[in-house]
Amino acid sequence: MKNVTICYIGGGSKNWAQKYFSDLVLQDKLCGTMRLYDIDKTMAKVNKKYFEKLMKNNAGKVNTEWKCEVYTDINTALTGCDIVIISILPYKMKNMYHDVHHAEKYGIYQPVGDTVGVGGYSRALRTLGTYKYFALKIKENCPKAWVINYTNPMSMCTNALFFAFPEIKAFGCCHEVFSSQIMLCDLLDMYNALDEEGKKCFMKSDLQGTLEALKKTKYSFDNFKNLHPDTDRHEIYTNVQGINHFTFINEAHYKDMDLMPLYKAFVPMHEEYTKQHLVKFDLYQKNGIFGAAGDRHLSEFTPERYLPLNKSDYNFETGFNLTTVPFRIRRDIKQKWQLKFKAYCPFVKLKPVASGEEGTRQLIALMGLGDLISNVNILNKGQAPDLPMGTAVETNAKFTKDHIEPINSGKIKDQYVHDRVALHAQNQKEYVEAYFRQDKAALRAIFKRDPQVVRLAPEKQDQLFDELIHLNRKCLEPWLLK
Secondary structure, three states: OEEEEEEEEOOOOOOHHHHHHHHHHHOOOEEEEEEEEOOOHHHHHHHHHHHHHHHHHOOOOOOOOEEEEEEOOHHHHHOOOOEEEEOOOOOOHHHHHHHHHHHHHHOOOOOOOOOOHHHHHHHHHHHHHHHHHHHHHHHHHOOOOEEEEOOOOHHHHHHHHHHHOOOOEEEEOOOHHHHHHHHHHHHHHHHHHOOHHHHHHHHOOOHHHHHHHHOOOOOOHHHHHOOOOOOOHHHEEEEEEEEOOEEEEEEEEEOOEEOHHHHHHHHHHHHHHHOOOOHHHHHHHHHOOEEOOOHHHHHHHOHHHHOOOOOOOOHHHHOOOOOOHHHHHHHHHHHHHHHHHHHHOOOOOOOOOOOOOOHHHHHHHHOOOOOEEEEEEEEOOOOOOOOOOOOEEEEEEEEEOOEEEEOOOOOOOOHHHHHHHHHHHHHHHHHHHHHHOOOHHHHHHHHHOOOOOOOOOHHHHHHHHHHHHHHOHHHOOHHHHO
16 A cells, blocks of 8 residues: 555535545555645635545545645645645636626627636636646645646646646546546447347437337436446547547447447437437537537537527537536535535535546556556647647546556547647647747737637627736736736
């Protein structure tokens, strides 16, 4: 068992932290100290209580020992750490309201608004300076630590860490691909349960024949939404291409079985069955590639297809809703009180539940306790041969002791998808570079060529950029206000 010290920047988290705590409690390879650092000191103390209670409630079942501490000074929190986790909300939810909703007066509606487009670049204005600060503090206090970033915009935050501290050992981790792997497992379970005639109907995309065959099994056609497949997603291998939240799978295998024909057969049946035109399925039908991120994210990279100007209702046509910031604020308040109740109420017993995330498994591999292949966001050193070099891309990589080796993902074959991925990857790279050299004119130019923004008249593009600067003014570095 390896003893490690983890610094959690954003340790007052009301969602991610509890998942991470459960994963740490459930594994038996690592033990040590969890240091929680957050500007919200109250919630960091709540999480300390939660972690300690989780350990106490499961004494005898937990095979590792952990000490949890709250730190108010980032230098002390980072000193001598082996691992740094960064999962923060850039400033406050009201700032995110500007990211997501201000552009609606220009007819731009965003389902998420934290990665690309108006929301992604507005959020980056507040976040990149913070990430520069984190990187320099890591360089000063624990330069050899492994750093996992969970904060969006994932690619630009990861780029910023390397730009500020080129020798940093950092990568970004996102769960979107895991959900797609689970969906493939659900499809495989459903297909394997069919009799021979049912399997023939399935592969022919014969919906009625497949539905009839499913009556003899425990599965329904909606099984792909199950999220708890009999097949473990770690048993399948998927080749991952693209960038964070605009990620694609072009190969998928279970042992020696190619799973892509199953997906190809399922997609048209699903549309016939539900009458919903899901983004990931539409991308497959139009471009022959499996979108491995959620529909809300995928749509923001291709707004001309899925997010037409002045259209705010997407539910029936595309299968997803816009997630409003007022909804997120209400959810955030609810999560805060629920967390406090769970942590302090003596009658509530906590049980660890596996999150399905890869972070803990990745750390176990990096500590030399078992190799792992997983998808990761890391600077392109040639693993994505047709995308810009030196910017964060999402591909598979092999995790071994103190090393991550990216795996060549191959070229994206469809021209439309390739060009769109390359455009966003280049924009994300240049946006970070422009920020670090304090080039406001370059930031404006990159913002204006994003596919969401480019649809506006030039004078409105400039006006929108200036308004976002003004709305974020209390959070920005002085040079951005000139």
